[in-house]
Amino acid sequence: MKTTVILCGKLFTAEDETVRSDMAVVVEDNLIKTVMPAAEVSTDGAELIDLSGCFVMPGLIDGHMHCTSNGDTKDAGYENAAESTINGYLNLQKDLMAGFTTIRDEGCSNFEDVALKKAINAGRISGPRMITSGKTITATGGHADTRYPFETDPGTIGALVVDSPDEARKAARTIFKFGADQVKFMGTGGVMSLGDEPGAPELTFDEMKAALEIVNSRGRMSSVHAHGAEGMKIAMRAGIHSIEHGMLMDDEAIDMMAETGTYLIPTIIAAKAIVDNGVESGINPENVEKAAMCLRNHYTNLKKCYEKGVKICFGTDAGTPGNWHGMQTREFALMTEAGLPPVYVLQAATCRNAELVRMSECIGSLTPGKFADIVAVPANPLDDMSVMNDVCFVMKDGVVYKQ
Numbered sequence: 058m059k060t061t062v063i064l065c066g067k068l069f070t071a072e073d074e075t076v077r078s079d080m081a082v083v084v085e086d087n088l089i090k091t092v093m094p095a096a097e098v099s100t101d102g103a104e105l106i107d108l109s110g111c112f113v114m115p116g117l118i119d120g121h122m123h124c125t126s127n128g129d130t131k132d133a134g135y136e137n138a139a140e141s142t143i144n145g146y147l148n149l150q151k152d153l154m155a156g157f158t159t160i161r162d163e164g165c166s167n168f169e170d171v172a173l174k175k176a177i178n179a180g181r182i183s184g185p186r187m188i189t190s191g192k193t194i195t196a197t198g199g200h201a202d203t204r205y206p207f208e209t210d211p212g213t214i215g216a217l218v219v220d221s222p223d224e225a226r227k228a229a230r231t232i233f234k235f236g237a238d239q240v241k242f243m244g245t246g247g248v249m250s251l252g253d254e255p256g257a258p259e260l261t262f263d264e265m266k267a268a269l270e271i272v273n274s275r276g277r278m279s280s281v282h283a284h285g286a287e288g289m290k291i292a293m294r295a296g297i298h299s300i301e302h303g304m305l306m307d308d309e310a311i312d313m314m315a316e317t318g319t320y321l322i323p324t325i326i327a328a329k330a331i332v333d334n335g336v337e338s339g340i341n342p343e344n345v346e347k348a349a350m351c352l353r354n355h356y357t358n359l360k361k362c363y364e365k366g367v368k369i370c371f372g373t374d375a376g377t378p379g380n381w382h383g384m385q386t387r388e389f390a391l392m393t394e395a396g397l398p399p400v401y402v403l404q405a406a407t408c409r410n411a412e413l414v415r416m417s418e419c420i421g422s423l424t425p426g427k428f429a430d431i432v433a434v435p436a437n438p439l440d441d442m443s444v445m446n447d448v449c450f451v452m453k454d455g456v457v458y459k460q
């Protein structure tokens with residue numbers, strides 16, 4: 058058995074809102090054994106890691122990203138499966154180095170996330186723990202229906218395209234057959250698709266309900282890309298687990314999220330990166346306009362969500378234009394700019410996201426018995442969230458990847 062003692066100048070376990078000084082975390086093999094005052098810890102026979110100048114916290118969880126997408130601002134999304142698998146591998150290394158020891162992939166084109174997850178779990182490659190979506194489900198012409206007008210081969214597109222409840226049911230079954238953990242729906246139009254409306258629903262209630270019967274009867278998770286309020290409500294009535302983006306929500310949608318306990322992943326950085334990089338970077342003007350429109354009321358709505366008790370999680374959509382892997386920690390500062398308390402934001406990326414991905418018993422806080430997923434930053438992020446961009450120590454499952 059290998060014992061590691063980590064000395065922590067400041068320690069945030071995420072079990073509560075407190076930050077404690079001069080603590081020690083004792084790790085045995087891949088698990089957290091104890092958390093105690095540094096003055097009382099025995100280092101006999103243990104490997105010592107001195108983070109006494111740092112702020113130590115649980116490994117970060119990105120609840121929404123796309124490992125196979127690079128963040129390119131032009132000509133993105135036309136890689137074949139082999140190329141995008143390599144992209145996925147490289148992006149996951151950047152995510153891990155940025156402190157993300159767990160990620161939920163919100164959809165890729167060819168089940169590359171499933172292959173990468175298998176390789177990581179088998180110890181063949183390094184990378185974060187993964188929750189996978191494989192292909193997403195969309196409607197003809199919906200977000201992620203990436204066919205050119207003349208294409209008919211469904212094998213080449215990013216999503217499974219459905220236009221009836223039966224097709225939706227079959228798509229959900231197909232996604233599980235090919236090994237994904239959850240089903241991701243494209244409930245409304247999007248920012249980076251051309252010719253659709255972020256505010257308008259795409260999948261119908263009957264289609265979502267049919268697919269969600271398959272998902273929920275298997276006890277699996279689901280998420281829906283939904284900007285418009287109506288699309289959010291349709292998904293919630295159909296029994297969705299989490300809403301992604303929600304940038305055009307209204308008060309009724311906020312109340313419904315609060316009442317049903319539906320998680321919200323606001324992905325502020327996804328829209329902000331498109332607006333900030335702009336047309337000059339090669340992004341289509343239509344997409345930049347849609348991102349600006351989506352961002353307009355997002356901060357105000359998020360504050361309302363917080364006040365009404367909506368469970369706001371942390372997700373970045375890393376891989377979208379200008380939203381590069383390894384730099385998605387910028388979302389921490391954006392969430393606090395929106396008026397969410399800093400400690401609430403840290404918990405969004407740790408214990409609340411662990412609850413989101415139904416892994417609270419093993420990740421999300423520095424609690425004895427949980428996996429030793431531990432990161433550190435050089436200063437207290439509760440004073441200045443930008444230090445989350447400088448993760449200086451990463452341990453996943455008891456193995457140090459960055460020090």
Ligand SMILES: [Zn+2]
Pocket residue numbers: 121122123163374
């Ligand atoms: Zn996404």
